[in-house]
Amino acid sequence: MSKHAKEMEILKEHLEKHQLKFTRQRELILDAFLKQEHITAEEMYHQLARKDPHLGLATIYRTLNLFCEAGLAQARHFGTQTQYDNVSHKGHHDHLICTGCGKIVEFENCDIERLQEEVATKNGFTITTHRLELYGLCTRCRH
Amino acid sequence: MSKHAKEMEILKEHLEKHQLKFTRQRELILDAFLKQEHITAEEMYHQLARKDPHLGLATIYRTLNLFCEAGLAQARHFGTQTQYDNVSHKGHHDHLICTGCGKIVEFENCDIERLQEEVATKNGFTITTHRLELYGLCTRCRH
DNA sequence: ATTCTTTTTGATATAGCTTATCAATTTCAA
DNA sequence: TTGAAATTGATAAGCTATATCAAAAAGAAT
Numbered sequence: 001m002s003k004h005a006k007e008m009e010i011l012k013e014h015l016e017k018h019q020l021k022f023t024r025q026r027e028l029i030l031d032a033f034l035k036q037e038h039i040t041a042e043e044m045y046h047q048l049a050r051k052d053p054h055l056g057l058a059t060i061y062r063t064l065n066l067f068c069e070a071g072l073a074q075a076r077h078f079g080t081q082t083q084y085d086n087v088s089h090k091g092h093h094d095h096l097i098c099t100g101c102g103k104i105v106e107f108e109n110c111d112i113e114r115l116q117e118e119v120a121t122k123n124g125f126t127i128t129t130h131r132l133e134l135y136g137l138c139t140r141c142r143h
Numbered sequence: 144m145s146k147h148a149k150e151m152e153i154l155k156e157h158l159e160k161h162q163l164k165f166t167r168q169r170e171l172i173l174d175a176f177l178k179q180e181h182i183t184a185e186e187m188y189h190q191l192a193r194k195d196p197h198l199g200l201a202t203i204y205r206t207l208n209l210f211c212e213a214g215l216a217q218a219r220h221f222g223t224q225t226q227y228d229n230v231s232h233k234g235h236h237d238h239l240i241c242t243g244c245g246k247i248v249e250f251e252n253c254d255i256e257r258l259q260e261e262v263a264t265k266n267g268f269t270i271t272t273h274r275l276e277l278y279g280l281c282t283r284c285r286h
Numbered sequence: 287a288t289t290c291t292t293t294t295t296g297a298t299a300t301a302g303c304t305t306a307t308c309a310a311t312t313t314c315a316a
Numbered sequence: 317t318t319g320a321a322a323t324t325g326a327t328a329a330g331c332t333a334t335a336t337c338a339a340a341a342a343g344a345a346t
Binding site for chain 3 (some may be wrong): 009019021025026054055056057058059062080132
C-alpha cells in the first residue's frame with residue numbers, strides 16, 4: 001500500500017464519480033506529485049523519465065489538471081509556466097514576489113489565515129484552500 | 144499637457160536614467176494604459192489600432208514591459224495571458240471563489256492588508272500590490 | 287479467462303502568447 | 317544639420333499548453 005493512501009482514495013472517488021479509470025500512469029504521477037510542495041509539468045516529466053521513459057508530456061499535463069479537478073492540486077501561473085501546488089501540504093505557504101528580479105520568498109502567517117476564515121464565515125463560505133501573493137520590490141531592487 | 148502628467152514624468156525620469164528615448168509611441172501607449180485598471184497587450188493593440196493603425200504588437204509588449212520596469216505597471220499572469228495592472232489605481236479588492244458553482248464574492252479587509260505589510264517589511268520587501276483568493280464552497284453548494 | 291465498450295495513452299501537430307531579429311526610421315545631443 | 321544610438325514595425329522564432337487520433341489499456345459483462 002502506498003504511503004499516500006488518503007490522497008489515492010480521494011483520486012479514486014473522483015474517478016469513480018466521473019466514470020474515469022484508474023491507470024498505472026495516474027498512480028505513478030500522483031505518487032510523485034505528493035512528494036513535492038509544487039512542481040511544473042516539465043519538471044515532473046524529467047523526474048519520471050527514469051521510472052517510465054515512455055510517459056508522455058501530454059499525459060502529465062492531463063493528469064495534473066485532473067488532480068486540480070479532484071481538489072488535490074491547484075494551478076498557479078508563475079512567469080511563463082504553470083506551477084501545480086500540492087494542496088495536501090498543510091503548511092500552506094504564500095509568496096512574496098519581487099517584480100524587479102523575480103525572487104520569490106515563501107512565508108506563512110497564521111494570523112492572516114485566521115482572518116481569512118473570518119471573512120469566509122461571514123460570507124457563508126467554507127474555505128478549502130487559498131492563494132496569496134504579495135508583489136513588490138526586494139531590498140536590492142529598491143535601490 | 145496630458146492629464147497624466149505625473150506618470151509621464153515618472154516615465155521620462157526612467158528613460159533618462161537608462162539612456163532611453165521618449166517616443167510618440169511610448170507617450171500614446173502610456174496615455175491609453177493609464178485610463179484602465181488592467182489590460183492585456185492584445186486588448187491595447189486593438190484599442191490603439193484606430194489612433195495609429197501602424198502601431199505594432201511587439202511595440203506594445205516592449206512598452207508595457209518598460210512600464211513595469213519603471214514601476215508604473217505590474218505584470219500578472221492570468222490563465223494563459225498576461226495582465227498589465229495599472230499600479231496607480233489604488234482600490235484593491237480580493238475574492239472569495241466558490242469551487243462548486245463559480246460564484247465570486249468581493250471583499251476588502253484592512254487587517255489582512257496590515258498583516259501583509261508586516262510580513263513584507265520583515266522580509267525586506269515593499270509591496271506595490273497583491274492578490275488574495277479564497278477558494279471554497281458557498282452555503283448552497285455545501286449541501 | 288474472454289470479449290467488448292469506453293477511456294486513456296503517447297506521439298505529434300497545433301494553437302496561443304511573448305520575445306527575438308533586423309533593416310528602416312526616429313530621437314536627440316553635439 | 318549631422319550622426320551615433322535607440323526604437324520601431326513586420327515577421328520569424330520560441331515556449332508552454334492543448335487538440336488530435338490511432339493504438340493500447342481498463343474494467344464490466346459474459
